[in-house]
Amino acid sequence: MATLKMGSTTVLTDTTLANAVQDNVTRLGTVTAGTLGSGVTFPANHATNTLVWKITSGDYTGAGSIWNSANVSFSGVNGKAYEISVFYNARNCATASTPRRDIQSALIVHNVTHAEGVLTSAGTLIANSSSGRYLIAADVGAACDYHYINLIGYFECGADDTYYIRVNTNYNSGTDQDIYNYMSATNPAWVIVREFPNLTITAITPPP
Numbered sequence: 001m002a003t004l005k006m007g008s009t010t011v012l013t014d015t016t017l018a019n020a021v022q023d024n025v026t027r028l029g030t031v032t033a034g035t036l037g038s039g040v041t042f043p044a045n046h047a048t049n050t051l052v053w054k055i056t057s058g059d060y061t062g063a064g065s066i067w068n069s070a071n072v073s074f075s076g077v078n079g080k081a082y083e084i085s086v087f088y089n090a091r092n093c094a095t096a097s098t099p100r101r102d103i104q105s106a107l108i109v110h111n112v113t114h115a116e117g118v119l120t121s122a123g124t125l126i127a128n129s130s131s132g133r134y135l136i137a138a139d140v141g142a143a144c145d146y147h148y149i150n151l152i153g154y155f156e157c158g159a160d161d162t163y164y165i166r167v168n169t170n171y172n173s174g175t176d177q178d179i180y181n182y183m184s185a186t187n188p189a190w191v192i193v194r195e196f197p198n199l200t201i202t203a204i205t206p207p208p
Contacts, residue, residue: 042197047083049195055088056185060169063119066181067189069166070113074193076157081199084109084126086151086167088189089182092131103179105129106168107151111161119168126153130172154201165191 042048053072060066066088076082084107092103110123131149151167169179183189 044198044200045196046198047194048197051193053191055183055189055191058116058183060116060181061178062117063170063179064117064168065114065119065166066116066169067166067183068113068116069110069164070115072165072191073113073162074165074195076155076159076161076163077195077197078157078160079197080157081196081201082109082155082157082163083192083194083196083199084153084155084165085192086127086149086165086189088149088167089147089187090131090149090169091147091180091182093178093180102130102172104168104170104172105131105149105151106170107153108166108168109155109163110166111163113164114166119170121168123166124155126155127151154199156201165193 051074055067055072058067074082086107090103090105105128106121106125107127108121108123108125112122114120114122129149129151131147155163157163167181169181171179
């Protein structure tokens, strides 16, 4: 068995680096090249992957999914958590004199695709929001300002699969109103997914 020494220090025995040399390797400092392997363990609550979609077309009016979810998907890994954020513009306008209320937006993750306009609760609801305004007779036919909708939630993956992201929009009360979901080059919708391999999500029930 060959042994390599530098002075009195053993550097290599056969094909094994001496412990002191291995210790020095771990103190290299800044690594400027190379690829981290799949076996690397990251610190707790450290994001390991980020996906971003910029949706610039496909305005949708009415209730249902505001885009085809087949276009917004990620590969989920069992045991990992995914932070999903969606930002887009919408407005609610009355089409009849009967007072109407606000609109609802639901952020849903599902391992099945849904076409634009499909309204179903299938999948995992991770965020829900009500927005808009209380509509009255005077609002009929009037221009309505757009407002920015921000949805964020966490999906805890229970099985390796492809998961699709969609936003359902629906009327909170009545149907004599139009929901406009606006996406363009200058006012895009954004969908952001961040992967966490060991994120701890703590549910808190506020005291009464």
